[in-house]
Amino acid sequence: MKSEPEECSIDDALSAPGATVPWTGVRNYQARNFMRDGMQVGDGVLFYHSSCPEPGIVGIARVASGTRADPTQFDPASPYYDPKSPADTPRWLLLDVQAQRKTRVVGLAELREHADLAQMRVLQRGNRLSITPVEPVEWSVILGMLEQPAAAPRG
Template sequence: MNYWLMKSEPDEASILDLQRSGTLPWTGVRNYQARNFMRDDMRLGDGVLFYHSSCPEPGIAGLAEVCSAAYPDATQFDPANHYFDPKSKREAPRWVHVDVRWRETTRLLSLKEMREAPELASMRVLEKGSRLSITPVTPAEWQAVLKRLHAA
């Protein structure tokens, strides 16, 4: 099993939106490295730290899991969509996505709290200049996050 941190702006798709719907397609990824993680490395059942970004208090807001293999992201073909890519062709799609399933809405583990936790210092989301919307998480980082999220 692999673990991932996946960022979403809460006004576009929040952990509460995922909780209400049960599953969501992770559309709109337009970075090749993040796309490659979905296409080449994600597997059914992989754990996901659902991270709220570009908001007043960014951080991990819940847990999810990957519940589909990667498949073409339809938003790339829709001229009315913000994520439209005129260079992508249906016969050779450039962008893919996976579906994620809600597992738990947690307290917010803020970016500030993450930065202060020595056991999380190696997380890629905390690297200076890191802007990827999807990053791998090690098993040790996953366990350390779970411990912090579920601390009394």
């Protein structure tokens, strides 16, 4: 799950009550569907910072609730306001994410060095989704990477 650190960083999530934050602002149908149909309470989450100087995985979290209507779609003052979303059948959903721990940054370049991650959706050319599934083998590889110190830069 990607978040811009200015909006919700891993530190923000860890300092929230219960280390839990509502994942608001998802405005892509495919990302919404991944969240709605593919995520269950207790599932692991790779907390990823985007649109920052060093994008990458920065923490481990878990899904802490099922989906429900995202109230920001109904708030005209919100940047996520959607005047076409009906209150009785809302388009946009959220779920709660509970941060478990901060990790070292694992950036795209490091992820791309592992053959077992070659098909990982976040690494696919043109991927702009804020939420993508992670396969069990990918999850295991990344957890193993997090146990190791970052490799020294090449060059």
